[in-house]
Amino acid sequence: MQKASRQQRLERIWSTVADIPAGKVASYGQVADIAGIPRGARHVGYALRHAPDDRKLPWHRVVQAGGGIAFERGSAPFKKQVARLKREGVSPVNGKVDMGRHRWAPDLDELLWKPSARWDEP
DNA sequence: CCATTGACCGGCT
DNA sequence: TAGCCGGCCAATG
Numbered sequence: 001m002q003k004a005s006r007q008q009r010l011e012r013i014w015s016t017v018a019d020i021p022a023g024k025v026a027s028y029g030q031v032a033d034i035a036g037i038p039r040g041a042r043h044v045g046y047a048l049r050h051a052p053d054d055r056k057l058p059w060h061r062v063v064q065a066g067g068g069i070a071f072e073r074g075s076a077p078f079k080k081q082v083a084r085l086k087r088e089g090v091s092p093v094n095g096k097v098d099m100g101r102h103r104w105a106p107d108l109d110e111l112l113w114k115p116s117a118r119w120d121e122p
Numbered sequence: 123c124c125a126t127t128g129a130c131c132g133g134c135t
Numbered sequence: 136t137a138g139c140c141g142g143c144c145a146a147t148g
Binding site for chain 1: 142143
C-alpha cells in the first residue's frame with residue numbers, strides 16, 4: 001500500500017473522529033490505529049488542532065489512553081471539553097474519563113461499513 | 123539538511 | 136498513584 005499523503009492522513013483521522021458516537025470516547029492512539037496510521041497518536045493531535053471549524057468534529061470525544069484530558073488542567077479548552085462530555089453523559093472524574101465504561105468499541109460491521117474500511121483500496 | 127516540537131504511549135521507578 | 140523517560144514520526148523553522 002502506498003504511503004498515505006498528508007491530506008489523506010488528515011481526512012482519515014477526521015473521518016474516524018466523526019464516527020465516535022456521543023457518550024463514548026476514543027484515545028488518540030485508538031483513533032490513529034482505526035485511521036490506518038499505526039503509532040500515529042501524535043498525528044491525531046496535530047489533525048485535530050488543524051481541523052477546519054466547519055467540519056464540526058466531536059473532538060471532545062478524543063482523550064489520552066488512560067482517559068485523561070490532554071489539555072492543561074484548568075485551561076479554557078480543558079473546561080470546554082469536560083463540559084461537552086458531561087453534556088453527553090460522560091462526566092470525567094478529576095479530569096479523567098472512566099475508559100472501562102466509556103471507551104468506544106466499534107464492532108466489525110461498523111468498521112466495514114464506514115469509509116475507513118476502504119483505505120486499503122487503490 | 124539538522125534540530126525542535128507536539129491535544130501521545132507504554133514501561134518502569 | 137504519579138511522574139519520568141525513551142520512543143514515536145510528520146511538520147516546522
